[in-house]
Amino acid sequence: MADSPAQFRGQARLPRFAAPLRYDLRIRPDLAACNFSGAAAVAVAVSAPTRFLVLNAAELDVDRASIRFQANVTQFEEDEILVIGFDRELPVGEGVLTMDFTGTLNDQMRGFYRSKYVCNGESRNMAVTQFEAADARRCFPCWDDPAFKAKFKLTLEVPSDLVALSNMPVVKETISGPIKTVYYEESPLMSTYLVAIVVGLFDYIESSTSEGTKVRVYTQVGKTNQGKFALDVAVKSLDLYKDYFATPYPLPKLDMIAIPDFAAGAMENYGLVTYRETALLYDELLSSASNKQQVAITVAHELAHQWFGNLVTMEWWTHLWLNEGFASWVSYLAVDSLFPEWNNWTQFLDETTSGLRLDALAESHPIEVEINHASEIDAIFDSISYDKGASVIRMLQSYLGAERFQKALASYIKKYAYSNAKTEDLWAVLEKESGEPVKDLMTTWTKQQGYPVICAKLNGHDLELEQAQFLSDGSSGTGMWIVPITSCCGSYDAQKKFLLKDKTDKIHIKEFTASQSSDGDKNIWIKLNIDQTGFYRVKYDDELAAGLVNAIKAKKLSLMDKIGIVEDSYALSVARKQTLTSLLRLLNAYHDESDYTVLSHVTSVCLSISKISVDATPDLNKDIKQLLINLLQPAAIKLGWDPKDGESHLDVMLRSLLLIALVRLGHNETINEGVRRFHIFLEDRKTSLLPPDTRKAAYLAVMRTVSTSNRSGYDALLKIYREAAEPQEKSRVLGSLSSSPDKDIVLEALNFMFTDEVRNQDSYYILGGISLEGREVAWTWLKTNWDHVLKTWKSSSLISDFINSIVSPFTSEEKAAEVSEFFACRIKPSFQRALNQSLERVRISARWIESIRSEPSLGQAVQGLLQGTA
Ligand code: BES
Ligand code: ZN
Numbered sequence: 001m002a003d004s005p006a007q008f009r010g011q012a013r014l015p016r017f018a019a020p021l022r023y024d025l026r027i028r029p030d031l032a033a034c035n036f037s038g039a040a041a042v043a044v045a046v047s048a049p050t051r052f053l054v055l056n057a058a059e060l061d062v063d064r065a066s067i068r069f070q071a072n073v074t075q076f077e078e079d080e081i082l083v084i085g086f087d088r089e090l091p092v093g094e095g096v097l098t099m100d101f102t103g104t105l106n107d108q109m110r111g112f113y114r115s116k117y118v119c120n121g122e123s124r125n126m127a128v129t130q131f132e133a134a135d136a137r138r139c140f141p142c143w144d145d146p147a148f149k150a151k152f153k154l155t156l157e158v159p160s161d162l163v164a165l166s167n168m169p170v171v172k173e174t175i176s177g178p179i180k181t182v183y184y185e186e187s188p189l190m191s192t193y194l195v196a197i198v199v200g201l202f203d204y205i206e207s208s209t210s211e212g213t214k215v216r217v218y219t220q221v222g223k224t225n226q227g228k229f230a231l232d233v234a235v236k237s238l239d240l241y242k243d244y245f246a247t248p249y250p251l252p253k254l255d256m257i258a259i260p261d262f263a264a265g266a267m268e269n270y271g272l273v274t275y276r277e278t279a280l281l282y283d284e285l286l287s288s289a290s291n292k293q294q295v296a297i298t299v300a301h302e303l304a305h306q307w308f309g310n311l312v313t314m315e316w317w318t319h320l321w322l323n324e325g326f327a328s329w330v331s332y333l334a335v336d337s338l339f340p341e342w343n344n345w346t347q348f349l350d351e352t353t354s355g356l357r358l359d360a361l362a363e364s365h366p367i368e369v370e371i372n373h374a375s376e377i378d379a380i381f382d383s384i385s386y387d388k389g390a391s392v393i394r395m396l397q398s399y400l401g402a403e404r405f406q407k408a409l410a411s412y413i414k415k416y417a418y419s420n421a422k423t424e425d426l427w428a429v430l431e432k433e434s435g436e437p438v439k440d441l442m443t444t445w446t447k448q449q450g451y452p453v454i455c456a457k458l459n460g461h462d463l464e465l466e467q468a469q470f471l472s473d474g475s476s477g478t479g480m481w482i483v484p485i486t487s488c489c490g491s492y493d494a495q496k497k498f499l500l501k502d503k504t505d506k507i508h509i510k511e512f513t514a515s516q517s518s519d520g521d522k523n524i525w526i527k528l529n530i531d532q533t534g535f536y537r538v539k540y541d542d543e544l545a546a547g548l549v550n551a552i553k554a555k556k557l558s559l560m561d562k563i564g565i566v567e568d569s570y571a572l573s574v575a576r577k578q579t580l581t582s583l584l585r586l587l588n589a590y591h592d593e594s595d596y597t598v599l600s601h602v603t604s605v606c607l608s609i610s611k612i613s614v615d616a617t618p619d620l621n622k623d624i625k626q627l628l629i630n631l632l633q634p635a636a637i638k639l640g641w642d643p644k645d646g647e648s649h650l651d652v653m654l655r656s657l658l659l660i661a662l663v664r665l666g667h668n669e670t671i672n673e674g675v676r677r678f679h680i681f682l683e684d685r686k687t688s689l690l691p692p693d694t695r696k697a698a699y700l701a702v703m704r705t706v707s708t709s710n711r712s713g714y715d716a717l718l719k720i721y722r723e724a725a726e727p728q729e730k731s732r733v734l735g736s737l738s739s740s741p742d743k744d745i746v747l748e749a750l751n752f753m754f755t756d757e758v759r760n761q762d763s764y765y766i767l768g769g770i771s772l773e774g775r776e777v778a779w780t781w782l783k784t785n786w787d788h789v790l791k792t793w794k795s796s797s798l799i800s801d802f803i804n805s806i807v808s809p810f811t812s813e814e815k816a817a818e819v820s821e822f823f824a825c826r827i828k829p830s831f832q833r834a835l836n837q838s839l840e841r842v843r844i845s846a847r848w849i850e851s852i853r854s855e856p857s858l859g860q861a862v863q864g865l866l867q868g869t870a
Contacts (some may be wrong), residue, residue, distance in 0.1 A: 196269030203220070289649055354534060
């Protein structure tokens with residue numbers, strides 16, 4: 001065995017006795033034949049005598065004869081490794097490994113792939129790379145592990161008329177007939193997953209940072225106009241990050257480019273960031289306010305990675321959250337500084353909410369998760385790494401203070417630049433710079449899954465606190481956390497902060513400094529987790545809860561605290577720790593709320609309640625919907641359908657949010673008005689009656705009225721889809737098509753996904769829009785087409801969307817059992833977690849329904865609230 005290449009199989013990581021120093025890569029893509037050939041010369045440092053070199057390769061044909069020394073080459077496809085066995089031992093020192101290889105430009109949106117586009121009416125291919133997490137090995141043989149940083153020198157041989165981009169600037173170009181050879185500068189030390197190549201026809205616009213770094217946005221020919229907004233955000237973000245991290249942007253240039261077929265939203269390749277078109281391109285007339293925000297956040301996120309991720313890289317995928325959590329958190333910092341009127345930190349609570357919702361499942365996982373095979377990595381690009389990751393960073397920053405935190409981050413970046421770091425390395429720097437017990441505190445959040453709910457009780461003059469792990473299924477886990485508690489009493493000036501280290505603790509009311517509330521004051525309110533900076537929930541006893549309802553009505557609370565209260569209350573209701581009746585009463589306190597950030601959470605809770613009540617209380621469903629409509633309507637009426645001169649970005653977002661929610665709740669007037677405007681729009685695509693911001697609401701309204709016998713609305717939407725040049729417009733249509741209550745129409749929309757007219761990257765829009773009435777037909781469709789779905793989407797995280805969107809809406813144990821049985825013999829690691837989580841959601845809903853049905857006074861409370869007497 002010791003002498004056999006097979007000894008290297010089945011390992012999570014490559015052996016460390018040899019490491020690459022420098023890759024000299026020459027790659028020649030053939031865009032017509034969809035394949036490529038390449039040659040690699042890798043300078044390798046051998047640190048312990050060995051007969052073997054072990055590196056990664058997958059779906060590549062490595063020409064054995066091209067390896068210069070006498071060697072036996074064994075390729076283990078399953079392990080995606082290449083073992084080169086030499087006749088004689090390699091001495092300690094440096095050598096050069098040369099290899100020639102060929103591969104295909106695949107259709108899977110990973111590795112080296114082709115994307116299709118139309119230029120001047122002609123259909124064309126472009127060649128693109130997407131290497132994160134572990135797909136550089138599909139383009140060239142390499143040590144495909146983030147810790148093996150090396151320098152890269154690329155040479156591309158491409159058709160002379162095309163633009164060829166890579167991480168570094170071009171140093172030289174030679175043309176020989178139809179082929180040009182492009183030579184790029186050597187890169188600094190970097191990980192394989194950040195190497196990038198794009199070859200195709202593009203135009204660009206250019207600007208530069210205050211340091212003189214050239215920044216370009218490449219777009220389809222003739223569309224550079226749509227790159228201006230992203231270019232502006234990019235230049236400003238680079239300047240901001242340079243100051244924030246106290247380190248200059250590490251490369252000589254930055255290019256950003258939109259790719260028509262793209263599995264993720266964007267990818268932070270060093271110096272050549274790739275985007276889905278909807279995440280980069282913005283058009284004053286054709287994009288919505290929420291498109292604009294998405295572009296800003298995505299650009300800011302990817303550029304943050306140029307420091308956090310690219311310059312300092314996680315040591316292994318277990319620490320992925322260091323990349324993604326940080327980039328997400330920092331992107332809010334940048335966008336907040338560029339667009340203060342967007343109230344971005346309040347919007348950040350969307351991230352915290354997704355993190356809290358996912359992490360309340362028993363099928364969640366810790367932020368730091370063990371990875372045993374490359375195929376497991378994709379599944380952890382989830383809300384835990386991103387949203388919980390970003391949220392615990394916000395929690396820590398708020399505990400340490402912004403200034404101390406920034407200083408420590410800057411020294412962490414300096415210390416680990418051009419190298420790799422683990423989670424502990426970050427804690428060590430923060431601990432040293434702050435003198436606080438950062439490691440002990442944070443380990444409870446990153447190595448342990450889940451989070452606590454703090455139960456708060458008033459007992460005489462004591463506020464008693466007790467922590468227990470919160471789970472949506474209503475059970476209590478055994479986790480314990482060190483919780484940074486913040487609280488205030490009667491006013492934001494009367495605060496008390498401390499670390500809750502044990503299961504229980506208490507605060508004497510007098511400890512709230514400057515408390516103005518006299519004992520027995522019935523207007524007293526106590527809010528824990530001020531501004532929701534902590535990653536936990538709070539359950540108040542009845543007296544404290546009533547105090548908070550009064551405080552909401554009296555407009556004493558911050559936007560963030562109002563969001564926290566409604567989110568916690570909703571989660572507690574799902575977990576059966578609180579009645580739906582009391583949740584509805586609480587929602588009633590938000591009836592004259594007019595802020596987008598708060599209402600976006602309120603509407604999301606309303607829509608969940610409306611859905612669950614279809615199954616839980618069919619007799620009450622109509623009344624509950626009416627109640628929720630009554631709650632949202634005042635704000636919607638104030639805004640109307642038509643934009644007003646000079647109104648704020650957030651009001652524009654709010655209009656769209658409310659109209660969509662009212663359509664979904666079945667509000668007839670809104671649906672009729674949407675349909676009316678849609679017909680005008682059909683006649684005149686430039687009508688001011690249906691700008692991009694309200695279009696989705698109108699599309700959804702139309703789909704609510706469509707049926708097999710009355711399908712003109714569906715056909716009209718398809719026509720809009722076919723005629724639309726803009727991906728953002730196409731996504732609005734796709735997101736509506738499956739939302740009809742008519743099952744046959746839903747089926748037709750699902751089948752539309754399989755046609756050439758819908759890119760594989762866009763399937764999730766259709767999946768995300770499926771109506772509640774369509775869930776059975778969607779499930780049958782998924783079972784029938786599973787083999788095709790698996791074959792087409794298998795190699796990307798998009799496969800999880802099919803399961804998530806189609807399974808999660810069910811609400812019965814029987815259905816969970818049926819789904820579970822169907823997948824029993826079909827399960828794969830790439831979607832195992834998504835399936836388990838979806839099944840858990842179904843079971844949680846089933847139990848929630850039982851509990852709702854047993855609430856004795858629900859019907860009465862609904863009537864009372866409807867009549868305004870409750
Ligand atoms: N590094 C990711 C891209 C990625 C995701 C690669 C999954 C491989 C698998 C990139 O930085 C990212 O996080 N993109 C986000 C957008 C962002 C605004 C949160 C995405 O793709 O959704
Ligand atoms: Zn990222």
